[in-house]
Amino acid sequence: MGETEVQLPRGRMALLFMVMLVTAAGNTAMQSVMPSIGTHLQIADVWVSLAYSWSALLWMLLAPFWARRSDRRGRKAMMALGLVGFAVSFALCGAALYAGLNGMISGLAAILLFAAARSLYGGFGSAAPPAVQAYVASRTSRTERTQALSMVSSSFGLGTVVGPALAPLLILPGIGLIGPFAGFTLAAVVVLVLLRLRLPDDDPRYAGRGEILGEPFSASSNPRMVEEEHADSDDSLGRMAHNGHSAASLTGRLRWTDPRMRAWLAVGVLGGQAQSILLGIVGFLLLDRLGLRHQPDAAAGPIGLVLMGGAVATLLAQWGLIPMLKLGPRTSTLWGMGLVCLGTVAMATGRDLHAIATGFAICSLGFGLFRPGFTSGASLAVSREEQGQSAGIVAAVNGSAYIISPAIGVWLYNNFNWSAWAVVEAMALLVILICLFAIRRDQAA
Secondary structure, rough: OOOOOOOOOOHHHHHHHHHHHHHHHHHHHHHHHHHHHHHHHHOHHHHHOOOOOHHHHHHHHHHHHHHHHHHHHHHHHHHHHHHHHHHHHHHHHHHHHHHHOOOOOOOOHHHHHHHHHHHHHHHHHHHHHHHHHHHHHHHHOOOHHHHHHHHHHHHHHHHHHHHHHHHHOOOOOOOEEHHHHHHHHHHHHHHHHHHHOOOOOOOOOOOOOOOOOOOOOOOOOOOOOOOOOOOOOHHHHHHHHHHHOHHHHOOOOOOOOHHHHHHHHHHHHHHHHHHHHHEEEEEEEHHOOOOOOOHHHHHHHHHHHHHHHHHHHHHHHHHHHHHHHHOOHHHHHHHHHHHHHHHHHHHOOOHHHHHHHHHHHHHHHHHHHHHHHHHHHHHOOOOOOHHHHHHHHHHHHHHHOOOOOOHHHHHHHOOOHHHHHHHHHHHHHHHHHHHHHHHHOOOOO
């Protein structure tokens, strides 16, 4: 007997799309202006990078908790909590930085208050993405689910383009570099009100399934989600949950040292750290190479342009090249890391905006090939029953790269300039070697 086709109304889909879009766009807009703000506050670059670390750690630790809680408290409640966390955090971050920029408090106090306010987003903002995915999964038929999830998840990727594009336009007289914080706080409040008024309350019927996305700190966040592959997935999961069993209990606990995943996890760690280092450096690199340390307000436009170009290149790889060329995990990862090696050289030697933007776009194209390659490679390495555990490990690997590595990369760049580029090149080359000698060809796998 065929399944009745169920679709979400377009208005609800648009609202879910906006929940994801506003947070991703806000965070990448913030990334466009923070190097300039740090320079104004006379705070060392490495401390600006470290201000994100606590938030990234909280996101990685608490996202699974909020995903489980949405199964009990409802998806709408968790979406609202995530938006409140984002709006309050962004407003407090903007207020702290405004006070610092206008001499009300010291630069050090401003950046410490910024880090504290940012942690609110890491702690509570992580409630929204899993709830959005689960809401869609529980209200669409299997025939519509993949398309619906792909549309919602694409908002994460689109946000990485929209945020840097809007950031320079939001630098307004009177508030200056704090404009993006004010603009996206207001946008989040509007979406929150619409969510409360237009989205019906929900009664979760079974656990939502999907990838727990990393904090949308940058274009690195993977805008892909787990697709429904088999007709019995949700039903079998529901029956196992009803009988007190889980898929994990049938196969045992999947460990990080599992020989099937070991090479792929090494690839994910090395590639993720390389990407986070480049993303941490790029804003400060533009300040230095373009001679804008003495007029940091002018840097927001070039930084936004470079980040936007990188985001477009990432989406080109993930939405265009991989499906068009039908690249397997190993091939995608190899080509991706080869492009990263090439783009890193262009960034390291570039002396103008065009050269740096081109190098960053090449690197982003490479990481756009690498990340889905790593994710799917780790998934294919284990059995179907272990997919949930594999996704959790992959999410932890992706999230861990943004806790301390960007700050380490910035410190190396400021103190031993060429060592930062050498570390990224070495990591990319190690990934290539692992793929060549420790991972089977895609056809064989």
